[in-house]
Structure formats: C-alpha cells, structure tokens
Amino acid sequence: MKTPRLLGGFENLLLLVILRLDDSAYGVAIRKELLDEAEKDVAIGAIYTGLDRLEQKGFVHSWSGDPTPERGGRAKKFYRVTAQGKKALQETHRAVQRLSIGLEGRLTTCLSL
Amino acid sequence: MKPPAIPSAILNFFASQPDFPAVAGDISEEFHQRIQSSGPQATKRWYWREAVRNALALTWRELRRTPVRTTLVAFGCFLAVNLATALYLETRYWFNLPNPIEIVSNQNLIYVLILLNFTASVVMGWIGAKLLPGREWALALTYTLVTACLTLPGLWYLMFALEQDPPLRVAAAVIGGHAFRQSIFWLGCVLVRYVNIRKHSSIVSAAKSA
Numbered sequence: 001m002k003t004p005r006l007l008g009g010f011e012n013l014l015l016l017v018i019l020r021l022d023d024s025a026y027g028v029a030i031r032k033e034l035l036d037e038a039e040k041d042v043a044i045g046a047i048y049t050g051l052d053r054l055e056q057k058g059f060v061h062s063w064s065g066d067p068t069p070e071r072g073g074r075a076k077k078f079y080r081v082t083a084q085g086k087k088a089l090q091e092t093h094r095a096v097q098r099l100s101i102g103l104e105g106r107l108t109t110c111l112s113l
Numbered sequence: 114m115k116p117p118a119i120p121s122a123i124l125n126f127f128a129s130q131p132d133f134p135a136v137a138g139d140i141s142e143e144f145h146q147r148i149q150s151s152g153p154q155a156t157k158r159w160y161w162r163e164a165v166r167n168a169l170a171l172t173w174r175e176l177r178r179t180p181v182r183t184t185l186v187a188f189g190c191f192l193a194v195n196l197a198t199a200l201y202l203e204t205r206y207w208f209n210l211p212n213p214i215e216i217v218s219n220q221n222l223i224y225v226l227i228l229l230n231f232t233a234s235v236v237m238g239w240i241g242a243k244l245l246p247g248r249e250w251a252l253a254l255t256y257t258l259v260t261a262c263l264t265l266p267g268l269w270y271l272m273f274a275l276e277q278d279p280p281l282r283v284a285a286a287v288i289g290g291h292a293f294r295q296s297i298f299w300l301g302c303v304l305v306r307y308v309n310i311r312k313h314s315s316i317v318s319a320a321k322s323a
Contacts, residue, residue: 027139028146043163044139045128045170052174067138070145074138 007092011059013038014050015089018060018079026065026076051079059085116144117157120164125310127171127250136167175251186244187255190237191263194294197233198226227293234294238301249306253299264291 007015017033018025027044034040034047054060065076081089100107121137128136140163147156176183205222241256242249268287 027135028142031139031143043166043170044136044143045167045174048136049170049174049177068142070142071138072141074134074141076138077135 005057005088005091006095007059007088010050011054012089012092013040014047014054015059015081015085018081019086019089023078023080025079030079048077054085055079057084057088058082059088114145114148114153116141116160120161123164123168126306127168136171140164140167172250172254175248176254178248178251179245180255183245183248183251183255184259186241187252187259190241190252190256190298191259193237194230194233194298197229201226201229226290230290230294231297234297235301235304238298239305241298242302242305246309249302249309253302256298256302257295260291260295 013034014030017030017037020037021029021033027047030047030051031042031044034042051060051062055062059082060079061082062077062079065078067073067075124137124140128134140160143163144156144160147159151159238253238256241252245252264287268284271287272284
C-alpha cells in the first residue's frame with residue numbers, strides 16, 4: 001500500500017487558505033486570511049518559505065501578476081492549489097478524522113479547559 | 114507617503130533573491146493599506162517590526178535552501194583563504210625566515226599577512242557568492258560557522274595542549290586574524306548581493322517605465 005503524503009500543520013493551513021482565496025491568493029491576502037481566520041500572525045517571509053516548499057513538492061502552482069505603484073513596482077505572486085495538493089490535503093484530513101474517532105468526549109474536555 | 118528608508122534597505126537586502134521580489138512588494142502594499150487605518154506613526158513602527166521579522170524568516174529560508182552545497186562552498190573558501198596564508202608562511206620557513214609565532218612581534222610580516230588575508234578573503238567571498246546566487250548571506254553565516262568549528266579546537270590545542278607562551282597573545286592573534294578574515298569575507302559576499310540587488314532594481318525600473 002502506498003503511504004499517503006501527509007502535510008505539516010503550517011502547510012495544511014496554507015493550502016486551505018489558497019483554496020479559500022481561489023485565484024486571488026497572493027502574499028498580503030494569504031497573510032490577512034491567516035490572521036483573520038486562524039488568528040496566526042505570520043511574517044510574509046515565513047509564508048513565502050512555506051509556499052516555496054509546497055511549490056517544490058508540486059502542491060501549488062504560481063504565476064506573476066502586474067506590478068503596481070503601491071508595491072514599489074514589484075509584481076504580485078499568485079498561487080493556486082494543484083490536483084496533487086488537493087489530494088495531499090484530502091489524505092491529511094482523512095488521517096486527522098480517523099485519528100479523532102472516539103475522542104469526541106476527550107476533545108470537548110480539552111477544548112473546555 | 115514612502116516607507117522608511119532603513120527598514121526598506123533591510124528588506125531589499127534580505128528579500129533580494131530573484132524569486133523573492135514579491136516579499137518586499139507585499140510589505141510595501143500592506144504599508145500603504147495600514148496608513149489609512151492605523152495612521153503614519155503606528156504604520157512606521159509596524160514596518161520596522163516587519164523588516165526585522167522578515168529578515169530573520171528569510172535568513173532561515175536561505176540557510177535551509179541548499180545547506181550541503183552552501184557548507185561545501187564555505188568549507189572550500191575557508192581552505193583557500195587558509196592555504197594562501199599557509200603557503201606564504203611555509204615559503205618563509207623554507208627560506209629560513211621567522212616562524213609563525215614570531216609574526217606577533219614582526220610588524221612587516223603582519224602587514225604582508227593583512228594584505229594577503231584581505232585579498233584572499235574578499236576574492237573567495239566574491240567567488241563563493243557568485244557560485245550561490247541568492248544565498249550570499251547564508252554563505253557568509255555558514256563560513257563563520259565553519260571557521261568556528263575548525264578553528265576553536267585548533268585554538269584549544271595551541272593554548273592548552275601545546276601550552277604556547279604567552280597563551281593570551283597567541284589566542285588574541287588567532288582570534289583577531291579570523292575575525293578580520295570573517296569581516297572581509299562577509300564584505301565580498303555582501304558586495305555580490307549588492308550588485309545583484311542593483312541589477313534587479315534596474316530590471317524593475319525598466320518594467321515600471323515600460
């Protein structure tokens with residue numbers, strides 16, 4: 001049986017954010033979404049480090065947008081989740097779900113603490 | 114309103130890799146968005162904080178990019194710089210000139226060694242940085258780490274096993290020599306980085322004007 005490639009915690013969050021943002025996923029939007037929805041204040045440099053790793057694994061695909069004056073003439077770098085990335089996300093979520101079976105009571109106790 | 118100059122320079126230095134202009138662009142964009150909501154003073158403080166945070170994050174990224182290759186290049190540079198000094202001292206030995214320990218009290222020899230180490234370090238810093246485009250800063254840091262790992266045991270041996278006399282003077286000469294080489298090697302790496310940033314800035318300006 002082929003072992004599924006499970007994602008790390010931050011990689012998982014990044015892929016979910018890119019999926020949520022659809023075709024408008026770039027640094028600033030990803031950072032804002034992480035802050036608003038996951039309450040995680042991450043440096044832009046750390047986000048690109050994670051995205052770079054995901055791109056090397058073939059889980060995301062990137063392309064450059066147009067440069068704008070408020071960006072000092074620098075182009076936006078957009079990201080999209082590939083089919084391989086979606087598969088890795090599904091496998092990770094399935095693994096988390098399987099491991100959570102029977103723990104509902106304990107998880108409720110943990111969350112209420 | 115423009116972002117403050119010093120943190121911008123820090124960001125440009127650390128986010129200068131060819132595939133990383135987006136980092137500086139994103140922070141600049143957020144800076145302009147924040148001015149509207151938080152005001153100029155709070156935004157300037159935020160910008161400084163982000164510049165430092167991103168410098169650390171990007172340094173970590175650079176170090177993790179190709180650690181084996183970076184370490185090999187740093188080791189090669191360390192060997193080349195030290196071989197240049199060793200060959201010079203060896204030549205002096207064969208011609209019956211003062212031995213290395215006499216360097217401390219021989220002013221002329223010190224000047225020659227300073228010049229030799231300056232040239233070898235800056236050239237190797239330049240060559241090493243050219244071999245690792247986008248990882249010049251990681252090379253400088255790895256070079257320091259390689260030097261510390263290889264020099265400290267030697268220094269310990271010189272001071273405590275050979276009981277070289279006077280130990281503090283020998284230690285100061287060795288540490289001072291390596292600190293000098295470090296700073297010049299860093300200078301070589303930073304020069305290449307600076308040239309790359311300038312090259313990239315001119316490409317961005319050309320794209321802007323087009």
